[in-house]
Amino acid sequence: MRPLVLSLLLAVPLSAGTIDVRVQDAHGAAVKDAVVYAVPEGRALPLAKRTAVMDQKNRMFIPHVLVIQTGTSVRFPNSDDIRHHVYSFSPAKPFQLPLYKGTPASPVLFDKPGVVTLGCNIHDQMNAFIIVVDTPYFDRTGGDGHVALRDIEPGRYVVHVWYPDMRDEPRPGNVTISGSERADLSFVIHAHGHP
Numbered sequence: 001m002r003p004l005v006l007s008l009l010l011a012v013p014l015s016a017g018t019i020d021v022r023v024q025d026a027h028g029a030a031v032k033d034a035v036v037y038a039v040p041e042g043r044a045l046p047l048a049k050r051t052a053v054m055d056q057k058n059r060m061f062i063p064h065v066l067v068i069q070t071g072t073s074v075r076f077p078n079s080d081d082i083r084h085h086v087y088s089f090s091p092a093k094p095f096q097l098p099l100y101k102g103t104p105a106s107p108v109l110f111d112k113p114g115v116v117t118l119g120c121n122i123h124d125q126m127n128a129f130i131i132v133v134d135t136p137y138f139d140r141t142g143g144d145g146h147v148a149l150r151d152i153e154p155g156r157y158v159v160h161v162w163y164p165d166m167r168d169e170p171r172p173g174n175v176t177i178s179g180s181e182r183a184d185l186s187f188v189i190h191a192h193g194h195p
């Protein structure tokens with residue numbers, strides 16, 4: 001393992017930038033928990049080989065929104081005393097975990113980017129989203145509608161925003177990072193049911 005670790009350390013650039021993003025709604029109010037991610041242009045990053053968890057507690061998926069890099073495997077433990085039946089019909093990852101309790105033996109691999117909508121066959125009110133993105137640079141806005149994506153390697157990026165209630169994805173932003181500068185972007189989200 002040692003040579004691999006060394007080469008990874010050497011590959012980290014000396015300078016890295018920050019992408020500052022602000023998300024608000026059509027009335028200018030801050031949008032909390034919007035997913036923001038910056039996809040590198042013209043170069044593919046290695047797939048993540050990570051594991052994430054989508055839990056089920058009190059007949060709810062926890063978290064309601066999970067963001068992962070493409071190539072991540074997700075475990076779906078059921079922490080309730082009743083059985084759940086998890087499914088997705090989303091093109092990015094159609095799958096089913098038929099009625100079960102406890103933790104299924106194998107996690108589910110998410111190998112394509114996209115939005116995966118989860119449901120439970122037994123409990124209609126259970127729903128959640130897994131946002132699969134082609135980048136390790138993602139985060140969510142805080143209560144002030146702001147997020148800073150840090151340690152961005154030099155290069156060109158397309159910055160996207162996703163929010164459960166949004167009508168359409170706002171036009172993505174283009175950012176070029178050449179050194180240790182900060183880039184600012186802002187987005188307006190139009191929610192369903194609001195003009």
Ligand SMILES: [Cu+2]
Binds near residue numbers: 059084122
């Ligand atoms: Cu259920």
